[in-house]
Each structure stands twice: as C-alpha cells, then as structure tokens.
Amino acid sequence: MFRVLNKMFDTNQRDVQRIMKSVVQPVNALEEETKKIEDLAAAFTALKVRVQEGGESLDDVIVPAFALIREASRRSIGKRHYDVQLIGGAALNAGRIAEMRTGEGKTLVATLALCLNALSGKGAHLVTVNDYLVRVGAEEMSLLFRTLGLTVGVIQRDMQPAQRKVAYGCDITYVTNSELGFDYLRDNMAQSPDQLVLRADTPLNFAIVDEVDSILIDEARTPLIISGAAEKATDQYYVIAKLVKKLNRGEPAEPGKRDEPTGDYTVEEKSKGVHLTEKGITRLEKLLSIDDLYSQTNMEKAHMITQALRAKDLYQKDTDYIVSPEGEVIIIDEFTGRSMAGRRYGEGLHQAIEAKEGVKIENENQTLATITYQNFFRLYSKFSGMTGTAKTEEKEFLDIYGSDVLVIPTNLPIIRQDADDLIYRTVLGKYMAVVNETKTMHATGRPVLIGTVSIDSSETLSRLLHEAGIPHNVLNAKYEAQEASIVAQAGRSDQVTIATNMAGRGTDIMLGGNAEFMLGERLEAMGHSRYDQNTENFVKSIMRRDGNAQQLGALLPGVTPQFVAEAEAARDAVEADRKKVQxxxxxxxxxxxxHESRRIDNQLRGRAGRQGDPGSSRFYVSFEDELMRLFANDRVVGMMDRLGMDDTQPIEARMVTGAIERAQARVEDRNFSTRKQLLEFDNVMSKQRETVYAQRREVLLGPDSDVEESTEGMILGYVDAQLAEHAPLDADHESWDLDALRGGIGDAIPALENFDWESLISMPAEQAHRKVIAAVADAFDARKAELGPELLNGVSRYVLIQVVDQYWKEHLHGMDVLRQGIGLRGYGQRDPFSEYKFEATNMFNEMIDNLRAEVTKYIFRMQVGGDVAA
Structure with missing residues (x-):
C-alpha cells in the first residue's frame, strides 16, 4: 500500500518525464542539424543576441543552446552529454538541486546550465569545495567553453585582486565557496570602485554549487568572517591552559543516580559544551585569587576558562585538527577529512587549542565583516546545486533556500550489493574484522576502499594492515597533495586504499585504474599541460585507438614513438585489468x-558501482564508536553480555541497524537545529547588513547626485532625531530642552551659531521644526557653495565610507559580545532570541544615530585645504 501511495505522490518521476518531453527530445531532434553547423561560436553568439537584445528568456532558447553545447562538447573534449545529463542541466537551470550518483558526470552536466546562463552577459559561477577541483574543472571544460566563444576564469587562493577582477569578468567563473564569500565581503569593505573584484552591476547573478550538501549544509554551521587583530593579550591563554589541567572532570547530575554533579566541571559531548560545578567555581576563584568569577570584571576570564576546557576535553589532535611542522594548528573538516588552512575557530577557541598544544598563539581577532553561507547564497538572483546525496535533506533545502531536489536517473542501472552492518563489541574487535575482510578481498584481486572518519583511525588501520602484510595507500589531511592520483588509481586490482571521508573528492574511481589520468600525469611531468589542445588531442587519440597517436605525438616535444608505444601498452593493461576486476x-x-550523517555514509558507498559497474559495500561498527556510545541503546550491549558474545562475534540484526539509523537521525536533527538557530540569529544581522551594504554601495558607485542626496539625508536625519528627542511634537513647549537642542545641533553645525533658538517657543511645534530644518538646509546649501559641488561630493563620499566602516566594525564587535552572552537570559525565563532581536535593533538604531551625528560634524566642520576639525 505504501509503495502505491509513494508512487501516487512522488512528483520526481513526473518531473523527469516532463523535462524529457520539453527539453531532451527536442534537443535530440536537433542533433543531426547541429552537427552540420561549422561555426558553433557564431551560432551561440546569435542566441546571445536573442537574449540580450531580443528580449527572449533563457527558457525560450534552452533547446537550441543545449544542442549547441552538446555538439561543442563532442567536438572539443570527445564527450557527448547523455540524455540523463540533459535532464540534470535543465534542473540546474531551473534553480533546483540535482541529485546525481557518483560517476554520472556532474562536471559535464554543469556546463549546460553554465553556458546557457552565460548568454545573459551577467556571468555564471561554478562553486566547489577546494582549489584543486576549481582548477581541474575549469581546465577540463575550457576547450568546450572556447568552442562556443565563451571566456572562463579561475579563482585561486593566492591570486591578486586585479587577477580576480579579470576572472569574475569572464562569462563563466570557477571558484571555491570560501573565496567567493570572502571576495563579496571584501568588496563591501572597498574604499574605491577600482578595488571591487566582483562585477559592479551584477555581482551575484547565477551559481551552481557543486557538492551542494557539503557547502550549504555541512559547512553552513560556520559563518564566513573577515577579522582584524584586536588588542588583547594572548599570554593569558597559556596561564589558563595550565590552570584547567588541575581541574577534575566529573559526571553530570542524573535522576536516580546523582542529585548533584561531581568534579570541578562536566562535559556535554553531544552539544560540545562544558559546565563548571559549584565546587569548580569555588576552586577557580581561589586559584585566581578573585571573589566572583562571573562578575562583570571577570567575565572574560570565565569565557577563556570555558574555551580552555572545551579545547582540553572536546577537541582532539589528529581528529579535529592537526599541528603542522611549523607549529600551526590547522582545522580538519569533519565531513571531507581535508585540512582547512587559514580557517580558525572563533571566540577564542583556536587560541585555547594553541595554548593546549604549546605552540605560538596568534592574536585574538575582531570581526570586520561576516555572513553565513545561507544568507550569502540567497543573495543570488538564481542558484542551483548538484551532489550525489541530497534527497534526504530536501526539507532543509526547501525551508532555507527555497530549492527542491530532483533525483536524476542513472545512465546505467546500479548493480552494487550493499550488505548489512556488522556490529562488534569493541573498536579493536571491529578493526581486526576489517583487516580480515580486507585480506580476503585482497586475495581475490579485488580493489578495496576503506573509509574512516578520522586521521587517527586511518593511521591505526594502516598500522594493522602493515602488520598483516597488506600493501596499501593512505589518503587523509596529511597526504592531500597525492589525493587525485591515489583516488584515480584506487580501482586497480589488488589496490587497497584507506581514505578519511570521501565526500567531494572530485575524481572518479574507475575499475582497472584511469589510463587517461596516468597519461596526463606523465605528460605534465614532461612540462605539458594536460588541457592544452595538442595534449588533449594526443590523449584522446590514444584512448580512442584511432591510429593518429604517432602523428599527434610528434607535435609534443619529448613524445617519442617509444613513449607512444608505452602509452598504448599502459592503456591496454588498464583495460585488461578492468575486465579482471569486473x-x-x-x-x-x-x-x-x-558517520553522524547517513548522507556521508552514502557518499562513501557511492564510490562503488559507478556507470553500471559491479561492486559491494559493508559497514563495520562497534559499541565504542562515538555515535553508538552517545546515542545508541544500552539494551543491545546488555543482550550481547547475556548471550556471552565475545569480541570476535558480530551482530547482524535489523534491531541494531535501526538503532544506528535512529542515532543518525537524532544527530542530523540536532545539527539542523544548530544551523537553523545560526540562521535565525544571522537573519537579524542580515537585514542590518543589507541596509548598510546597500547604502555603502550607493555611495561608492552612485553618481554625485546620489551622494549629495545621501549626505543631506543623513544630516536631516540627525536633526530630526535631535528635534524628536529634545522638542517632541506631542509635548508641551515648557518641557522642551532648548539648551540640549542648541548643543546637539549647534555643536554639529557651526553655521547655526546665531540661530534664534528661543523664538521656537512662540510658534506651533510643526512650524518650529520646519524653521530648524529650513535653517539646516540653507546651511548645507551655503556649504556646497563654499566648497563647490565637486569637492563637497568627493569629500562626502570619503567621509560617508570611512564613518560607516568605523561604526559598522564597532557594531559587529558589540553584536559578538551580545551573541556570546545572550544565552544567559534563558536563566531569567526570557527567550534569548527575542532578547537578541530587541537588543540588536536598539544597538543598530543607536549606531545609525551616532553615524549621522559623525557625518554631520565632518561635513560642516571640514576645513578646505586643511585637516578636518575635531
């Protein structure tokens, strides 16, 4: 019955069929006609004219555009888009999330939507997770783009602003999520238009987010932050790190067992929180020689102690971070296993870890600009995403981004066999079983990929495999340089590979190995770019066996007939090995x-069975694993004890698998709540950020008339605020404070020094307000006449940007402090989020008032040819 209901209400199949009829079949009908077109670039430019000048929409030209893109791909890189890839391209263009299994060619699918959206002339971004995938993706598809007359840019971490500006100005730009986000923030800190790197007119037009679940879900818990050094001593962290070593970890209160917590502090591993007990607070106050740890004076010490305890008990070396040979603490991405150079934990946690490890402590930072990935990508006019695992997170994509998920059918049926989990009592028992299974598979010649969740476990398994005499490769954050090469050859017979998380590796595992990748590596070692036209033609010729390899190889220095023969032999060896492995x-x-997310487990499983290949998978679990220890049911362990099961006997039962699934669901729900809470808090900031950035951009890029209007608006806004405070319309004249009004306005605008403030008492309130505002407007006109419009606007532009930046920076610092302490309001039976919104609004309004006052003072007190008067 449930299958029938699911089929009735599942719109995925209907959507796929609709795209087949409206896009794929018409594109296929144009294929033979498109093959006859000699100049594909000219044909594509004609479509560009129809969109940019003829007023047609992208949907109007999607069929001829896809036909041209497919033909350009076939001619340039020898790859023809499958029908299912055309479905994926249509989904991406519609702003949807495309779920495509590993090996289905997402890189090629993206070219369809990228080229189509480039027709608008407003730019299209392909966003992915690291510099390697950015570079390789752009280089691999560059011939296709050039065939259509499109330009492609690449953003790398070490590029200069001028290079970035050129890359963002291209039709298509490949960039990582972090570089793109930081470039957006830096653009909104630019002091002049020439410092902008994103397009000034349409900075965020269209984006495809590769590995969309990794970027928009996993990484969404951490906002992007640009910081500057703050004036805060770092040696205190060393003192605190030594101090917390003297504290004893206890157990939390638990009904029926303990009425009070024990020890000096307790740890909440699920939420990564620590809590000092009364005993711990008293002991710390004695050790620090202070009276009240949580007084206003000592709040910073209390915060540093909390972070030091978190660093001590909750953040482990080689699991959460590594220490480089240079003594730098580098975060490990828990979802991809990659090192995140340049990223730091916030709120003093990174400094606490550095103190714990005894390495140099970098200065505390102050936030200069920040945004969450959620709010950043919602700034795009249209964005879409693609990944191998997204359907389970569709609710979050819909709730936060307004994007649904379309599951794209595979080109060939999946025949991989997924076995049930085996659950062992201890980690050691589990590892020995993994070694035994690896030994069994290795003996048959099958390649084996072993997935781990931490560097520590990968190195433990590596040691055990060495002891068992099984040769293998290790891929984790310590060996990222060899990543692509290791992954590309992980499908060869007898190959055993240990990998710390496989999400977003970007390189397919092909059975028998990847002959094209190996040949490309050899050519690169000889000094040839594997994406050069001549190199591409030579490699394709080798792989196609078309008989032109010797002739094409002669165009490449160093490629001898012997080299060609060796390349052909290597290709044949890979093909023979592929048949053997199959x-x-x-x-x-x-x-x-x-993993805490089943999505990550499915990404690992998806590495086998690509494009109809055979394959298999099995997960090994122990009751000492973090997920099981924190969330699974204790009754299962009790059952093992009663049955007298030892460490060599696994459980393979639906009850245990169900317990694991429920544990993962609870963790995913908790993580979703964390991300949603982060977004709710950032939404408050987002409205303020949009207001400030829009005002700033208007001043930076707008015409002089807009700058003059903004300046005059700020001055009149300041005067209105002063009138509302000291001479409100609904109050008796006797209650007006004319001295305060004279001081507030007169101090800022010296030209009103001789204004008759006392005369205001004798006239109606509205008339009095109009008289003051008219006098201020006259003073502004006189100032403009004195300085000249050009000079006034130039200085106004500079003053507005400088004052806005200064006050916004101070506001962000205040918001950081508010955010850190707002949770304590809950103890007073007040909703922290409501309190945060209320306080944040007041702080923003106060910032605007101060900002207007400062601008007013600068404009009227500025000295021509000299410094601005204080």
Whole structure:
C-alpha cells in the first residue's frame, strides 16, 4: 500500500518525464542539424543576441543552446552529454538541486546550465569545495567553453585582486565557496570602485554549487568572517591552559543516580559544551585569587576558562585538527577529512587549542565583516546545486533556500550489493574484522576502499594492515597533495586504499585504474599541460585507438614513438585489468564507522558501482564508536553480555541497524537545529547588513547626485532625531530642552551659531521644526557653495565610507559580545532570541544615530585645504 501511495505522490518521476518531453527530445531532434553547423561560436553568439537584445528568456532558447553545447562538447573534449545529463542541466537551470550518483558526470552536466546562463552577459559561477577541483574543472571544460566563444576564469587562493577582477569578468567563473564569500565581503569593505573584484552591476547573478550538501549544509554551521587583530593579550591563554589541567572532570547530575554533579566541571559531548560545578567555581576563584568569577570584571576570564576546557576535553589532535611542522594548528573538516588552512575557530577557541598544544598563539581577532553561507547564497538572483546525496535533506533545502531536489536517473542501472552492518563489541574487535575482510578481498584481486572518519583511525588501520602484510595507500589531511592520483588509481586490482571521508573528492574511481589520468600525469611531468589542445588531442587519440597517436605525438616535444608505444601498452593493461576486476566483483567498500550523517555514509558507498559497474559495500561498527556510545541503546550491549558474545562475534540484526539509523537521525536533527538557530540569529544581522551594504554601495558607485542626496539625508536625519528627542511634537513647549537642542545641533553645525533658538517657543511645534530644518538646509546649501559641488561630493563620499566602516566594525564587535552572552537570559525565563532581536535593533538604531551625528560634524566642520576639525 505504501509503495502505491509513494508512487501516487512522488512528483520526481513526473518531473523527469516532463523535462524529457520539453527539453531532451527536442534537443535530440536537433542533433543531426547541429552537427552540420561549422561555426558553433557564431551560432551561440546569435542566441546571445536573442537574449540580450531580443528580449527572449533563457527558457525560450534552452533547446537550441543545449544542442549547441552538446555538439561543442563532442567536438572539443570527445564527450557527448547523455540524455540523463540533459535532464540534470535543465534542473540546474531551473534553480533546483540535482541529485546525481557518483560517476554520472556532474562536471559535464554543469556546463549546460553554465553556458546557457552565460548568454545573459551577467556571468555564471561554478562553486566547489577546494582549489584543486576549481582548477581541474575549469581546465577540463575550457576547450568546450572556447568552442562556443565563451571566456572562463579561475579563482585561486593566492591570486591578486586585479587577477580576480579579470576572472569574475569572464562569462563563466570557477571558484571555491570560501573565496567567493570572502571576495563579496571584501568588496563591501572597498574604499574605491577600482578595488571591487566582483562585477559592479551584477555581482551575484547565477551559481551552481557543486557538492551542494557539503557547502550549504555541512559547512553552513560556520559563518564566513573577515577579522582584524584586536588588542588583547594572548599570554593569558597559556596561564589558563595550565590552570584547567588541575581541574577534575566529573559526571553530570542524573535522576536516580546523582542529585548533584561531581568534579570541578562536566562535559556535554553531544552539544560540545562544558559546565563548571559549584565546587569548580569555588576552586577557580581561589586559584585566581578573585571573589566572583562571573562578575562583570571577570567575565572574560570565565569565557577563556570555558574555551580552555572545551579545547582540553572536546577537541582532539589528529581528529579535529592537526599541528603542522611549523607549529600551526590547522582545522580538519569533519565531513571531507581535508585540512582547512587559514580557517580558525572563533571566540577564542583556536587560541585555547594553541595554548593546549604549546605552540605560538596568534592574536585574538575582531570581526570586520561576516555572513553565513545561507544568507550569502540567497543573495543570488538564481542558484542551483548538484551532489550525489541530497534527497534526504530536501526539507532543509526547501525551508532555507527555497530549492527542491530532483533525483536524476542513472545512465546505467546500479548493480552494487550493499550488505548489512556488522556490529562488534569493541573498536579493536571491529578493526581486526576489517583487516580480515580486507585480506580476503585482497586475495581475490579485488580493489578495496576503506573509509574512516578520522586521521587517527586511518593511521591505526594502516598500522594493522602493515602488520598483516597488506600493501596499501593512505589518503587523509596529511597526504592531500597525492589525493587525485591515489583516488584515480584506487580501482586497480589488488589496490587497497584507506581514505578519511570521501565526500567531494572530485575524481572518479574507475575499475582497472584511469589510463587517461596516468597519461596526463606523465605528460605534465614532461612540462605539458594536460588541457592544452595538442595534449588533449594526443590523449584522446590514444584512448580512442584511432591510429593518429604517432602523428599527434610528434607535435609534443619529448613524445617519442617509444613513449607512444608505452602509452598504448599502459592503456591496454588498464583495460585488461578492468575486465579482471569486473569479473572478480568490482570495487569493495568498507566503512569502519558510521558517520553522524547517513548522507556521508552514502557518499562513501557511492564510490562503488559507478556507470553500471559491479561492486559491494559493508559497514563495520562497534559499541565504542562515538555515535553508538552517545546515542545508541544500552539494551543491545546488555543482550550481547547475556548471550556471552565475545569480541570476535558480530551482530547482524535489523534491531541494531535501526538503532544506528535512529542515532543518525537524532544527530542530523540536532545539527539542523544548530544551523537553523545560526540562521535565525544571522537573519537579524542580515537585514542590518543589507541596509548598510546597500547604502555603502550607493555611495561608492552612485553618481554625485546620489551622494549629495545621501549626505543631506543623513544630516536631516540627525536633526530630526535631535528635534524628536529634545522638542517632541506631542509635548508641551515648557518641557522642551532648548539648551540640549542648541548643543546637539549647534555643536554639529557651526553655521547655526546665531540661530534664534528661543523664538521656537512662540510658534506651533510643526512650524518650529520646519524653521530648524529650513535653517539646516540653507546651511548645507551655503556649504556646497563654499566648497563647490565637486569637492563637497568627493569629500562626502570619503567621509560617508570611512564613518560607516568605523561604526559598522564597532557594531559587529558589540553584536559578538551580545551573541556570546545572550544565552544567559534563558536563566531569567526570557527567550534569548527575542532578547537578541530587541537588543540588536536598539544597538543598530543607536549606531545609525551616532553615524549621522559623525557625518554631520565632518561635513560642516571640514576645513578646505586643511585637516578636518575635531
């Protein structure tokens, strides 16, 4: 019955069929006609004219555009888009999330929507997770783009602003999520138009987010922050790190067991929180020789102690971070296993970890600009995403981004066999079982990919495999330089690979190995770019066996007939090995621990069974694993005890698998709540940020008339505020404070020094207000006449930007302090979020008032040819 209901209400299949009829079939009908077109670039430019000058929409030209893109791909890189890839391209253009299995060619699918949206002339971005994938993706598809007359830019971490500006000005730009976000923030800190790197007119037009679940869900818990050094001593962290070593970890209160917590502090591993007990607070106050740890004076010490305890008990070396040979603490991405150079934990946690490890402590930072990924990508006119695993997170994509998920059918049926989990009592028992299974598979010649969740576990398994005499490769954050090469060859017979998380690796595992990748590596070692036209033609010729390899190889210095023969032999060896591995059963996946997100487990499993290949997978779990220890049911352990099961006997039962699924669901719900709370708090900031950035951009890029209007508006806004405070319309004249009004306005505008303030008492309130505002407007006109419009506008532009930046920076610092302490309001039975909104609004209004006052003083007190008077 449920299958029937699901089929009735599942719109995915209907959507796929609709795209087949409206896009794929018409594109296929144009294929033969498109093959006859000699100049594809000219044909594509004609479509550009129809969109930019003829007023047609992208949907109007999607069929001929896709036909041209497919033909350009076939001619330039030898790859023809499958029908299912055309479906994916249409979904991306519609602003949807496309779920495509590993090996289905997402890189090629993206070219359809990128080229189509480039027709608007407003730019299209391909956003992915690291510099390597940015570079390779752009280089691999550059011939296709050039065939259509499109330009492509690449953003890398070490590029200069001028280079970035050129790259963003291209039709299509490949960039990482962090570089793109930081460029947006830096643009909104620019002091002049020439410092902008994103397009000034349409900075955020269209984006495809690759590995969209990794970027918009996993990384969304951490906002992007640009910081500047703050004036705060760092040696205190060393003192605190030594101090917390003297504290004893206890157990929290638990009904029926303990009425009070024990020890000096307790730890909440699920939420990564620590809590001092009364005993711990008393002990710390004695050690620090202070009276009240939580007084206003000592709040910073209390915060540093909390972070030091979190660093001590909750953040582990080689799991959460590594220490580089240079003594730098580098965060490890828990979802991809990659090192995140340049990223730092906030709120003093990174400094606490540095103190714990005894390395140099970098200065505390102050926030200069910040935004969450959620609010950043919602700034795009249209954005879409693609990944191998998104359907389980569709609710979050809909709730936060307004994007639904379309599951794209595979080109060939999936025949991978996924075995049930095996659950062991201890980690050691589990690891020994993994080694035994690896040994069994290795003996048959099957390649094995072992997935781990931390560097520590990958190195433990590596040691055990060495002891068992099994040769293998290790891929984790310590060996990222060899990443692509290791992954590309992980499908060869007898190959055993240990990898710390496989999300977003970007390189397919092909059975028998990847001959094209190996040949490209050899050519690069000889000094050739594998994406150069001549190199591409030579490699394709080798792979196609078209008989032109010797002739094409002669165009490449150093490529001898012997080299060609060796390349052909290597290709044949890979093909023979592919057949051998297929006959043996394909790639076998071993998961050594369930990740807190089932989505990440599915990404690991998806590495086997690509494009109809055989394959298999199994996960090994122990009751000592973090997920099981924190969330699974204790009754299962009790059952093992009663049955007398030892460490060599696994459980393979639906009850345990269900417990794991429920544990993962609870963790995912908790993480979703964390992300949603972060977004709710940032939404308050987002409205303020949009107001400030819009005003700033208007001043930076707008004409002189807009700058003059903004300046006069700020001055009159300041005067209105002073009148409302000291001479309100609804109050008796006797209650007006004319001295305060004279001081507030007269101090800012010296030209009103001789204004008759006393005369205001004798006239109606509205008339009095009009008289003051008219006098201020006259003073502004006189100032304009004195300085000249050009000079006034030039200085106004400078003053507005400088004052806005200064007050916005101070406001962000105040918001940081408010955010850190707002949770304490809950103890007073007040909703922290409501309190945060209320306080944040008051702080923003106060900032605007101060900002207007400062601008008014600068404009009227400025000295021509000299410094601005204080």
């Amino acid at each position: 006959a043996a059963g394909g790639l076998h996946i071993i998961g050594t621990e369930r």
